[in-house]
Amino acid sequence: MTDRATTTVAGAPDAPDAPDAPDAAGDLTAEQLGTVHLIGIGGVGMSGLARLLLTRGIRVTGSELSQWPVLAGLRALGGTIYMSHQESNLDGVETVVYSTAIPDDHVELVEARRRGLRVLHRSEALAAAMVGRRGIVVAGTHGKTTTTSMVTLILQRAGLDPSFVIGGEISEAASNAHHGSGEYFVVEADEHDRSFLNYRPYAGVLTNIDSDHLNNYGDLAGLAAAFEEFGLTVQPDGFLVACADDPGARRVAELLRSRGRTVYTYGEAADADLRLTDVTTSAAGVSYRAWLDGVELGRLGLPVPSAVLALNSAAAALVLLRQGIGLDAVAGALASFAGMRRRFELKGTAAGVRVYDEYAYHPTSMTTALHTLRALAGDGRLLVVFQPYRLYRTRQLGAELAAALSLADEAVVLEVFGPGEMREPGEGGAALTAAIDLPESRKVFLPSADAVPGEVRARARPGDLVVTMGAPPTSLLADEMLAVLAEAAPGGPGAGGPGGPA
Numbered sequence: 001m002t003d004r005a006t007t008t009v010a011g012a013p014d015a016p017d018a019p020d021a022p023d024a025a026g027d028l029t030a031e032q033l034g035t036v037h038l039i040g041i042g043g044v045g046m047s048g049l050a051r052l053l054l055t056r057g058i059r060v061t062g063s064e065l066s067q068w069p070v071l072a073g074l075r076a077l078g079g080t081i082y083m084s085h086q087e088s089n090l091d092g093v094e095t096v097v098y099s100t101a102i103p104d105d106h107v108e109l110v111e112a113r114r115r116g117l118r119v120l121h122r123s124e125a126l127a128a129a130m131v132g133r134r135g136i137v138v139a140g141t142h143g144k145t146t147t148t149s150m151v152t153l154i155l156q157r158a159g160l161d162p163s164f165v166i167g168g169e170i171s172e173a174a175s176n177a178h179h180g181s182g183e184y185f186v187v188e189a190d191e192h193d194r195s196f197l198n199y200r201p202y203a204g205v206l207t208n209i210d211s212d213h214l215n216n217y218g219d220l221a222g223l224a225a226a227f228e229e230f231g232l233t234v235q236p237d238g239f240l241v242a243c244a245d246d247p248g249a250r251r252v253a254e255l256l257r258s259r260g261r262t263v264y265t266y267g268e269a270a271d272a273d274l275r276l277t278d279v280t281t282s283a284a285g286v287s288y289r290a291w292l293d294g295v296e297l298g299r300l301g302l303p304v305p306s307a308v309l310a311l312n313s314a315a316a317a318l319v320l321l322r323q324g325i326g327l328d329a330v331a332g333a334l335a336s337f338a339g340m341r342r343r344f345e346l347k348g349t350a351a352g353v354r355v356y357d358e359y360a361y362h363p364t365s366m367t368t369a370l371h372t373l374r375a376l377a378g379d380g381r382l383l384v385v386f387q388p389y390r391l392y393r394t395r396q397l398g399a400e401l402a403a404a405l406s407l408a409d410e411a412v413v414l415e416v417f418g419p420g421e422m423r424e425p426g427e428g429g430a431a432l433t434a435a436i437d438l439p440e441s442r443k444v445f446l447p448s449a450d451a452v453p454g455e456v457r458a459r460a461r462p463g464d465l466v467v468t469m470g471a472p473p474t475s476l477l478a479d480e481m482l483a484v485l486a487e488a489a490p491g492g493p494g495a496g497g498p499g500g501p502a
Contacts, residue, residue, distance in 0.1 A: 030129040033118070034094030035059040039102050039109065041081060042068035044472070045190070046099055048165040048177035049126055050074050055179040056129070063089050063108060087111040094118060097125045100193035103420060123195035126165060126187065130199065133163060133185035136319060137199045139230050140207030140249070141191070142365045143312045147207055148188040150316035150337060155184050157333035158325050162186050189230070191223070196230055202238040203319050204231060207312065209248025210364050224248050231256045231263075238262070241319045243311060244269035264322055266314040274318040279310050283376055286310045290317070297327055302337045306372045313337075347478035351489035352462025354380075357478050361389035361470045363400035370407040373467055380463035381409035385452055385481075388432060389471040391418040395427060402435035410459055411436050411443045412452060417471030452477050453484040460485065 036053055038046045041062025047070040053060050054077040061080040064071065071081050082089045085107050090096065096112035099122045103109075112119050120128075138148040148166045155162040162184035165177045189196035209220075209227050231240050231252050242253040245267035253263045266274040279288040287301030288310050300317065302309055317330045345357045354376075360369040366386075374382050386405060388394040394401065394416050405411045413436075415429040433445035446452060460466055466481065468474040 027131065028128045029131045030056055030058060030125070033058065033120075033125065033128060035061065035092055036095045036097060036125070037090055037093040037108070037112075038062040038097045038122075039085070039106060040064065040099060041074065041079070042066060042071055043099060043101070044176065045122055045165075046097070047071075047074060049097065049122055049129075050079055051077065051177040052126075052129055052163065052165055052179050054079055055177075061089065061093060090115065090117065095120060095125070097122055100195065101419065121195055121198070123190075123198040127198050127200070129163075129165075130185045130187065130201075134183045134203075135199060135201035136184060136186045136203045136205070137189045137196070137201035138187070138205040138207070138315075139189045139191060139196050139227065140205070140243075141210035142362065143207040143308065143315075144188045144190075145359075146309060147205060147312040147315050148186055150313055150334065151205075151319060152186045153337060154316060154320050154325060154330050154333040155182070155186070157336075158320075158329035160184055160325075191226060191230070194226060197226070197233055200233055200235060202235050203323065204234040204238070204240045205315050205319055206231065206240060206242040206249045206252055207315060208243055208246040209252070210362065220248075224251065228252050228255055231261070232259075234261070236261070239264060239322065241266065241315055241322070243267050243315065244272040245311070264318055266318045267311065274314050274321070276310060276314055279307055281305055281307050281310070281372075288314075290314065292318075292321060298331070300331055300334055302334050304337060305376065306368065308368050347468075348482045350482045350485035351460075352464075353460045353485050354465045355478050355482055355485075356465065356467040357475050358467050358469045359475075362393070363397055363404045366401070366404040366469065367407065369467075369469070370404060373465060374407065377465035378463075380465055381461075382407075383410045383412070383456065383460055383464055383466045384408040385412045385414070385456065385466065385468045385474060385477060387414040387449075387470040387474045388416040388429060389418075391416050391421040391423055391427070394418075394432060398427075398432055398435060402432060402437065405432075405443075406437040408438075409442065411438060412455055412459075413443070413445050414449055414452070414470075414474070415447050417473060449473065449477060453480045456481050457484045457488050 030053060036058060038050050040046055041050050042064040050060050050062060063082045063085050075081055087107060089108060090111055095118040097120050098109055136151055138144050145166060152162055152164045161180040161182040163178060163180040164186040166188050189199060206227060209224055234240050239262035240256055241264050242249040244250055244265035253265055256263050264273045266272050268276050273293060275291040276288040283305060285301055285303040286305060286307060286309055287299055290297040290300045302313055313334050320330060347355045347357050358369050360366045384405060413429050413433040430445045433443055436443050446455060456466055468477050
């Protein structure tokens with residue numbers, strides 16, 4: 001294994017600071033940030049950063065408007081949470097952290113710059129926390145969260161106690177962030193706002209490149225160029241792992257190799273460095289034969305369905321095998337991988353109806369997830385409750401979203417979740433519902449989430465599988481649906497399962 005690499009910090013795009021503010025990034029470490037205030041601390045990415053900082057002994061405050069479940073855990077770690085956005089929240093603060101979702105005229109952001117406080121994008125603050133650690137950064141349109149989680153679990157299985165920040169909770173750890181004692185620091189990198197270009201990892205992972213976030217990139221070529229730039233952020237003595245089965249990732253791999261960079265590939269392609277063959281998937285999980293540099297490693301498997309997860313596991317395995325992590329640790333961690341919150345997550349069973357939660361919101365990942373869920377439904381019907389995530393995506397990919405939803409037997413569609421976006425006449429959830437290729441009686445648009453549990457109760461019958469899918473608020477509906485289904489069952493509350501009535 002090579003000597004430990006350090007991670008430096010690059011300035012975030014479109015993140016202006018007050019002229020007299022302290023150094024925005026540079027080579028700052030997390031401990032040099034002082035008291036840190038996070039605007040919108042309840043978000044998935046921000047809450048993970050907050051947890052990481054708190055467990056490092058750094059004083060953290062934050063502001064929110066909704067009582068997200070994650071806030072209780074942050075308070076228990078010593079975080080101060082203000083349930084409002086106002087100037088006084090910044091008293092005693094040295095660094096203010098924001099995400100791209102926070103507008104430039106936000107009251108706390110404006111006040112921070114007026115006071116000359118250090119103002120950092122979330123990615124800059126996270127990069128500061130990575131300084132001095134061996135960074136592994138996972139990027140790609142699909143599969144980032146699961147791949148990052150698998151990398152983390154393998155390192156934990158090997159006894160290396162990594163630090164990590166992930167865009168979802170690992171089911172086994174029930175956490176999306178941790179400050180570890182080991183040298184590794186694993187991060188899920190988000191491309192939607194170019195912030196994934198702010199890290200300087202020792203090892204990078206590129207799962208795939210698919211049309212998304214074109215409001216920022218213009219077209220697929222612009223998006224691909226950003227992923228090429230991501231590949232070049234990997235330290236020269238490090239390496240990139242890329243999917244040989246994905247055309248976009250393969251092109252990035254070829255480009256980097258032409259520039260003298262080290263790249264390893266994985267996939268079912270014949271020329272992949274880590275090759276998968278004989279992939280089999282069922283309700284019990286997925287497994288495959290793994291070959292590294294032409295030598296068979298044996299059969300690897302996960303107790304979670306979906307052939308896509310096989311590819312994710314191969315990416316995680318390759319990035320760590322190339323750093324000397326043993327095959328036993330890799331195989332053992334994958335065999336025990338319990339999945340992610342909001343990734344094929346069984347929330348419970350009531351009245352003979354299974355209820356799953358799934359984060360997929362892009363048509364490609366939705367299609368994959370719905371095919372897998374249909375197989376799990378068996379002889380039952382598949383009902384999907386979907387909330388589109390962002391108006392720009394619904395605009396650009398409306399036909400593809402409708403085609404994915406047409407794979408279900410019945411579809412319940414909510415209004416688009418797009419904070420800060422303006423909906424034009426004739427677009428949104430109602431228009432998407434009309435485009436779904438299902439009979440009118442088997443699809444419905446509901447402008448209010450409050451009506452969803454009753455709608456599902458009226459449509460579902462024993463043996464069916466219901467999945468809540470899409471934007472984050474949909475994850476809050478599963479428990480309500482289970483309760484309503486249980487009440488309607490003969491004899492009252494009945495037949496449970498994880499999270500459901502017993």
